Amino acid sequence: MMRGNIPLHARVASDMKAIVYSETGDPSVLQLVDRPVLEPGPDEVRVRIVVSGVNPTDWKSRRGAAPGQALPFDDVVPGQDGAGIVEAIGTGVQHVSVGDRVWLALAAYQRASGGTSQEHAVLPAERVFALPAHASFDQGASLGVPAITAYRALTVAEDGPDRLHPTALADTVVLVAGGAGAVGHAAIQLARWAGATVITTVSGPVKAALATAAGAQHVLTYTDPGIDIVSQIRQIAPDGVDIIVEVAPAQNAELDLAVIRNRGSIAVYANNGGDLMTLDVRRNFSLNVRYQFVLLYTVGIDAIQSAAQAINVALGDGALAVGEDSGLPLHRFDLAHTPDAHALVESGAVGKVLIDVAAE
DSSP, X not given: OEETTEEGGGOOOSEEEEEEBSSXXXXXXXXXXXXXXXXXXXXXXXXXXXXEEEOHHHHHHHHOSSTTOOOSSSSBOOOSEXXXXXXXXXXTOOSOOTTOXXXXXXXXXXXXXXXXXXXXXXXXXXXXXEOOTTSOHHHHHTSHHHHHHHHHHTTOOTTXXXXXXXTTTTTOXXXXXXXXXXXXXXXXXXXXXXXXEEEEEESSHHHHHXXXXXXXXXXXXXXXXXXXXXXXXXXHOTTOEEEEEESOHHHHHHHHHXXXXXXXXXXXXXXXXXXXXXXXXXXXXXXXXXXXXXXGGGTOHHHHHHHHHHHHHHHHTTOOOOBGGGTBOEEEEEGGGHHHHHHHHHTTXXXXXXXXXXXX
């Protein structure tokens, strides 16, 4: 692709702005620096980042186990998710071309300089996915960790599908714990797109409105005085819930066991509320319950790519909208204010935090 007689992949400044940290700690360890723009090697792609997404995994990696903890590299560019435009490709890359709009997943995983908190990122081609023409960069930057995690959680059931499509979850009841979070939001959208009946639990009316906007048919507020969540779920699903997408297994273990059906699956993707959970072995035995823990970093690239393909189909069907009207408010920062973006995510803000890195 040519612009003004100059190949697009050559229209890159000799240096760029990037966010890096060289030690673990609070958001103040994030620094804005100038760095050279790198050329992609074999099976790599360089992307001009337009929008970067910030996830809890980003601030948890930045904090580490303790302030000052040694890093695997001298410094790290954070940001697992993002969207932008392909600038250059290395040898062996065939599924994207220079000029393509793309979204990224696990950009910073095991890489010092692959993260999306920079103007130009070089990362493995297998983590770069075409962004459908009508989808926005905001949507692309909001996929990655949340959408792939949600997809994985919805495709691990023993009696369920291993690939989602518009009728894959017909006659299936899905319970999403914490439907106002980014993963919960994506799980609601993908489950509805796949034909499921979706129940979600939230902590208050503001989050209830967001979960409803995302598409959940049944939104239950567990903080309402006198409410019997188990009874309400059982009224909706007398035979029990087929799949639970669980964000707080320690807190919800008893509830989950009370509503899961025989041979149902509980997909755990976070440890909100505690690291240790207690399970009633005999009752789980009797129901043949399956627990599936979900962590994208170690799930394998085949699972990531399979999820991305189906997610793109869902995008094409209009199933993964973002913004407050779709149940996921957006909070925006520029690259220089990445520390503020991290702090907002770390504070537990509801919605999706995005960093505007470059103009489209």
